Amino acid sequence: MAAALDPRLDALVALLVHDGLKVAEALALDVDHVAGRPPRTTITLRRRGEIQRVLLHTDSARAVRRCVGKRRTGPVFISERAAASDTPTRLTRFGADHLIRQLRTDDATELVTANALRRFHISEGHLSGSVLEHVRDRAGLADIRSVMRYVDTAP
Numbered sequence: 001m002a003a004a005l006d007p008r009l010d011a012l013v014a015l016l017v018h019d020g021l022k023v024a025e026a027l028a029l030d031v032d033h034v035a036g037r038p039p040r041t042t043i044t045l046r047r048r049g050e051i052q053r054v055l056l057h058t059d060s061a062r063a064v065r066r067c068v069g070k071r072r073t074g075p076v077f078i079s080e081r082a083a084a085s086d087t088p089t090r091l092t093r094f095g096a097d098h099l100i101r102q103l104r105t106d107d108a109t110e111l112v113t114a115n116a117l118r119r120f121h122i123s124e125g126h127l128s129g130s131v132l133e134h135v136r137d138r139a140g141l142a143d144i145r146s147v148m149r150y151v152d153t154a155p
Contacts, residue, residue, distance in 0.1 A: 002103060008077055008091065009099045011060070011067035016117035018057035020125070020139035021045075023096055023114045029076040031068050038062050047140045122150040 002010040015021040025045050033044040041061030042053045056064065068076055077091035091099075096114065103112040118139070125135040126147070136147045 005102050006099060007063070007067045007069075009102060011063040012077065012096060012099060013103070013117060014057070014060035014063040016114060017121050018060045019054060020118060020121040020135075021054075022118065022140060023093060025140065027075075027077055027091055027093065027096060029064075031071050031073055031076055034064055034068065034076065036061075038065065041065070045140070048142060119150050122147060126151045 002013040012023075012026055015026045016023070025047070028046070029043060035042050035044075038056075038061035039058040041056045041064070043056060043064075045052050045054055064076060071088070074088040075090040077096070078088040079091050079095055100112055100114055100117070122135055122139050125138065126132065132144050132147050136142075136144055139147070139150075141147055
């Protein structure tokens, strides 16, 4: 559904759901932080003061490549207004939330949020039997207790 609405939304949702990135981490990505082609695409992130390379899920890698298009520099996620100008402007958290709100569930009263997408990633990792330390590292969390907070409140 996200791919049909906007390539930026598709990439953002993929990074949150498949790779467990925080919205701020995704929005901070620049085109030169993305290396390789699917299925071996990696991104460079700064987590807790350290530089980390993260291997992207194949769907995320394809979505990010579609979002970037032919651009060689600048932010991965650009604002819609910036797409028409010569200097790309980074998509803000408010802009990302606006994009994500375009996703609807069958129940119109329930909103899809960035936190719900990330919670899904962490819960699915736990339910699939992954080691909690692996789920923690993949989501960029500092402590196992953080993983358990996401898992304990999952629907």
